Amino acid sequence: MKPNSSKKLWKIGSKEYNTQYFDFNKDGDLIIKEGHNIYNVRYLADKMGSPLEILLPFVVEERLEDFLDLNKELSKKVGYQGKFFYHYPMKVNQNKEVVMALVGEGAHLETSSYNDLYLIKKMLEAETFNPNIRILCNGPKTDKYMNLIDELQHKGTKIFPLIEGPSELKFLQHSRYDVGIRLDMPVKAASIWNKPVDRFGFPAKDILEMGKFKNLKILHYHVGSQIETLNDVIGPIKYALDIFFKLKEKNPTLDTLDIGGGMPIPYERTKSYPVEKLMEKIFELLKSEAEKRGVPHPNLICEWGRYIVAPAQITVYKVIDTKKINSKKVDGKKWYVIDGSFMNDLPDTWAIKQKWAIAPVNNKNDKNLNEVWLAGSTCDSDDIYTGVKGSVTLPDYDYDSEQPMYIVVFDTGAYQASLSMQHCLLSSPIKIIAENGHIVVARKRETAEDVGKLFGW
Numbered sequence: 001m002k003p004n005s006s007k008k009l010w011k012i013g014s015k016e017y018n019t020q021y022f023d024f025n026k027d028g029d030l031i032i033k034e035g036h037n038i039y040n041v042r043y044l045a046d047k048m049g050s051p052l053e054i055l056l057p058f059v060v061e062e063r064l065e066d067f068l069d070l071n072k073e074l075s076k077k078v079g080y081q082g083k084f085f086y087h088y089p090m091k092v093n094q095n096k097e098v099v100m101a102l103v104g105e106g107a108h109l110e111t112s113s114y115n116d117l118y119l120i121k122k123m124l125e126a127e128t129f130n131p132n133i134r135i136l137c138n139g140p141k142t143d144k145y146m147n148l149i150d151e152l153q154h155k156g157t158k159i160f161p162l163i164e165g166p167s168e169l170k171f172l173q174h175s176r177y178d179v180g181i182r183l184d185m186p187v188k189a190a191s192i193w194n195k196p197v198d199r200f201g202f203p204a205k206d207i208l209e210m211g212k213f214k215n216l217k218i219l220h221y222h223v224g225s226q227i228e229t230l231n232d233v234i235g236p237i238k239y240a241l242d243i244f245f246k247l248k249e250k251n252p253t254l255d256t257l258d259i260g261g262g263m264p265i266p267y268e269r270t271k272s273y274p275v276e277k278l279m280e281k282i283f284e285l286l287k288s289e290a291e292k293r294g295v296p297h298p299n300l301i302c303e304w305g306r307y308i309v310a311p312a313q314i315t316v317y318k319v320i321d322t323k324k325i326n327s328k329k330v331d332g333k334k335w336y337v338i339d340g341s342f343m344n345d346l347p348d349t350w351a352i353k354q355k356w357a358i359a360p361v362n363n364k365n366d367k368n369l370n371e372v373w374l375a376g377s378t379c380d381s382d383d384i385y386t387g388v389k390g391s392v393t394l395p396d397y398d399y400d401s402e403q404p405m406y407i408v409v410f411d412t413g414a415y416q417a418s419l420s421m422q423h424c425l426l427s428s429p430i431k432i433i434a435e436n437g438h439i440v441v442a443r444k445r446e447t448a449e450d451v452g453k454l455f456g457w
């Protein structure tokens with residue numbers, strides 16, 4: 001196919017879908033463009049083997065920089081006078097290369113466990129992090145987690161435990177350090193993670209009936225991930241602001257609203273609401289609601305994880321076999337068997353029926369397109385991927401060809417690494433970093449010995 005028709009078909013080179021970093025060269029190979037540096041994905045797969053994860057820290061940096069610049073611009077335009085803080089939720093991707101790239105661009109952090117916070121402590125002690133970095137601590141606090149928070153507070157770190165339940169409240173309500181509290185948000189939003197009943201934080205009524213805090217700074221909530229509509233982001237903010245101002249009457253130190261995560265990624269290559277429009281609406285709302293009551297504009301914290309890091313990694317597989325699909329009832333006509341596993345490497349495919357955009361890595365002169373279903377290499381009948389529209393469009397696979405056939409899965413930078421597993425004892429993909437024109441192996445491919453060790457061999 002001509003590069004231009006390939007680009008159109010697989011929606012490569014489009015800012016709207018975060019694929020502006022990718023292109024097909026004249027040989028039909030997928031390339032990554034980092035300014036003047038070009039990486040040929042087929043060449044990398046030949047050299048490093050597959051399955052292969054390619055992490056792109058420059059994409060992380062660029063996305064955060066754009067987001068922070070946008071907020072500066074919009075606050076000015078709207079006349080919003082609060083402060084804006086971006087906190088990266090570490091659970092989305094804890095790989096050091098990702099966290100370091102974000103912190104380097106000015107991100108603050110949010111932890112969900114003792115282990116997250118332990119890593120931060122290590123970086124602070126090594127003076128690798130700016131000592132002024134701000135840390136939010138979410139999640140239920142074990143004694144160990146609580147003690148580490150306390151230790152860091154004593155050392156002068158700007159750390160804010162977000163009170164999650166009654167036992168934490170007992171310890172933290174009268175703390176001499178700053179704290180936040182989590183609101184259980186009753187306003188429902190379109191998101192798989194937004195459940196009819198959940199267990200996080202306290203209902204508004206309980207929060208408003210609590211006695212005065214010593215140092216309450218933050219009111220926090222999190223509705224869910226990948227929130228489908230703009231109004232479903234705005235509705236909860238309106239609800240939370242009402243509670244915020246009531247709570248502030250008793251606790252004048254309260255000055256910050258933390259709206260959690262939720263900004264979506266166009267995994268399925270359909271249009272989403274624009275971030276510019278959403279942020280402008282948020283700043284306008286904070287300003288107008290505060291002015292109605294004659295109080296200062298609240299500061300804003302946003303913890304969008306997926307939105308910043310999902311497009312910064314791609315996963316490459318080799319097709320190793322093909323078979324006919326013997327059913328007329330489905331859109332797929334052929335199976336393409338890949339040399340890795342959807343269940344293991346991209347577990348959201350299995351857990352929540354997550355969809356991914358998929359394209360060929362090499363498609364020189366391939367005019368024959370097939371509607372295929374992809375099969376992973378485990379023996380599990382669930383280890384398949386059937387595409388956004390019921391099948392995936394890919395060039396013909398010819399097992400007699402000298403050329404291997406590789407495929408790429410986009411937007412694999414969020415959540416998949418820490419959820420991944422070892423079903424059938426397959427090895428996890430090798431992970432490489434492409435940055436400043438260089439390739440570095442971040443995580444070697446697991447050997448049989450490595451995987452065996454995990455199970456006591």
Ligand SMILES: *Cc1c(COP(=O)(O)O)cnc(C)c1O
Nearest residue numbers: 222225226261262303304305306
């Ligand atoms: C998971 C989570 C986030 C990140 O959500 P995204 O949808 O990835 O932006 C932020 N805050 C909290 C409290 C979370 O649990």
